[in-house]
Amino acid sequence: MATLKDVARLAGVSVKTVSNVVNGYSFVKPDNRRRVEEALEATGYRPNLGARNLRRGRTGFIALVLPELSIPYFAELAGLVIAAAQEHEWNVLIEQTFGTLTGERQALASLGPHLVDAAILSPEALHVEDFQLSVPAVMLGEHAVDVPISRVGIDNVAAATTAVRHLVSLGRKRIAAIGAHPHRGTAALRLEGYRAALAEAGLPFDSELVVPALNYHRADGAAAMKALLDLRNPPDAVFCFNDLLAVGAMRTAAERFVRVPHDLAVVGFDNNDESAYSSPSLTTIAPDKAAIARAAVDLLHQRAGAPDVALDDVQTPFSLLVRESTVSR
Amino acid sequence: MATLKDVARLAGVSVKTVSNVVNGYSFVKPDNRRRVEEALEATGYRPNLGARNLRRGRTGFIALVLPELSIPYFAELAGLVIAAAQEHEWNVLIEQTFGTLTGERQALASLGPHLVDAAILSPEALHVEDFQLSVPAVMLGEHAVDVPISRVGIDNVAAATTAVRHLVSLGRKRIAAIGAHPHRGTAALRLEGYRAALAEAGLPFDSELVVPALNYHRADGAAAMKALLDLRNPPDAVFCFNDLLAVGAMRTAAERFVRVPHDLAVVGFDNNDESAYSSPSLTTIAPDKAAIARAAVDLLHQRAGAPDVALDDVQTPFSLLVRESTVSR
C-alpha cells in the first residue's frame, strides 16, 4: 500500500507537498502539481484514514445504536442512515442492543470520541443517568423521562390519535390497543394519543382493551390478540403500536377465523415494507423514515463542529396509509 | 479523553509500562500494576483505537458489502455477522450496493487495507475482472463464473431440488419457478435444482413456467405471478427463488382469489422472519444464517493472518420448513 512518502519520492517533492495536492490546499506550482498527480495515479495512492483521523482528531465514523437489525423498521432506517451519512463522508457503525439495559449500556460505553464522531440512539431501556455521552448524539423515538439529548422523530401522540380516529370514523366502538409498555416513551405517547381519540369520540376507556407487549415482535402481537379474542366482549378494532404486532395480531385473527376487516379492523405503525403485501394489506401510520434519517445525520453534522448548546426536537412528517385491514376492497 | 500519557503521569510510571498493563504483556511488579490499574480506573482510560491500529497495522473493521438492508434476508444476516464479528473484536462496516454494477464496484474500490482488515461480499452483478481485492475476502451466495475468492453458503442445487421435490410429493404436476436471472449465480443453481427435481419426477420442463425476476423484491414476485396466472394453462405450484418473491406471489394469488395451497402451492427460499406469520404461512428453504455468518467471519479471521493460499468453499446446512402454503392445516 502506497503512502505519501512513496508518492513524494516518486514525484521528487516533499511529503507535505503531496499532502497539499491531495487535500487541494494552498498554492502548488502547476508543474509540481502535475508530477504529483501522475505519481498519485501511478502508485494508486489512497489515504490511510486511521492516520489521517488520528492527526485530525476525528474518526470518520458515526454510531447507530439500535435494538436489532432483524426488526424491519430498524433495518430500513439503518439503510437510510447509511445513505445520509455518506453525504457527509461518514461511515456508519451499527451496534445492536437487543433492547436490553445491559446491551444499551455496553453500546454507550464503547462509544468514545476516539471511536466515533457522533451517535444516533434508539434506546428502549436506558435510565436518565445513563445519558452521559462523550460525543454529540441524537435520539430517535422518545423517552418517558426528560433526558438532555436532542431528538428526531414524529409526533407520536398526533400519529396515534390519527390512527384511532380512523377506526372511530369506521364506526368501531370497542377499539383495543396492543403495545403498552411500562418503560418505553413511545408506548406512553401512543397510548396517550389512543386515549385522546377515544375521549374525543365519546367512547369509554376500557383498561381491559389495553394489552401490554414486552417486545414488539410478531409473536407478542399474536399472543396479545389471543388475549383480546378471549375476552367476554372482544374488540371490533385494534390499534397496534407497530406493524410487527399488527402482523402477529392478524395472524391470530386468521387462525381463529376472525375476518379482517369485517369483524376486526387493524391499524399498525411504522409502515414496514412487508405491510403492503400482507393479506389483507395493513393500514398503518407511515413515518417519513428518509426524513428521520436525514434530519438525524444533519443535526449531528452541525453539532460535530460546535459544542452542544441548545437541545433540538425535530418533528418529521407522517401520514396514515389506509389499506385493506380497515377498509375492504 | 485520557491518554496513556495521562495515566502514566498519574501512576508515576512510564507510558510503556501502562501500555504493558493494558495489554496484559510482560512482567510488571505487583505494586506498579496496582498503581497503574488505579490510575486507569481514575482516568477512565480507553485506548484510542485509531492510534493502536495505526501502530499495529490493522484497522479493527471488516466490511459487509450487500445489496440493501431493507431486504430482510440481508438485514437478518447483517445482524448475525455483527454478532459474530464482535467475538473477534471486529467492528462491521456495512456498504449498500443496491445490486448495481456501479454500486458494487464503488464499494469494492473503497475497500483498502487501510480501511478494513477483510470483507464479506454478496455480489450480484460483478464481473470476474472486478475481483482484484487488496484484502482477504469471502463471498456469500454464488457466482455464475469462477472467481478466485472463497465462498460460504448452502448447496443451492440441493436446496432447490429439495423444495421442488416437496411440491412433487404433494402431487403437483405444473410447477412454476419465479426468479430466473441472467447474471445471478444463485439463480442459475436454483434453476438447475428445479430442473433436476422435475426430471427426477418425470415431469416435463416447460420454459413458459419459468419466470425471470430482475430484482428479488415483493413487487417482482407479484408481477411474475400475474404473468403465470394469465397463462392458458396456469401452474398448480410455484417455487420462488426467495421469500420476498413468494410473498408477492401469494399477494397476487389472494387478489385473484386463487386459494393457497389448494389451487396453488407456494415454496419460498431464505426463511425470512415474516414468512412464519403470513396467511397462509410460507413453506420455505431455511438456510442456517447464523452458521453462514459465523463461518464467513471465522474464515476471514484465519485468512487475516496468513496470506490467501487455498480457496475454500464452506457448505452450511439448510432445511425445508413445511408450512401452510403447501400443506393446509
Next chain:
DNA sequence: CGCGGTCTTTACATCGTTGGAACAACGATG
C-alpha cells in the same frame, strides 16, 4: 542592486499507541 512582499516548498513536531533496544535492579552463583 537591495528591499519587501507574495508565492511555494520544506523540515519538524505531533496525534496515541506499541515494538525493540537499552538499561537498571536483583538475587544467585562460582
Next chain:
DNA sequence: CATCGTTGTTCCAACGATGTAAAGACCGCG
C-alpha cells in the same frame, strides 16, 4: 566480589498523515 541471568522499566523510533514555522524562490519597485 565479579559475573550472570532473570525480571522489570524506560527511552526511542515508528505507524501515516497534517499543522506550523521557517526557509527558499521569485517578483516588482525605488
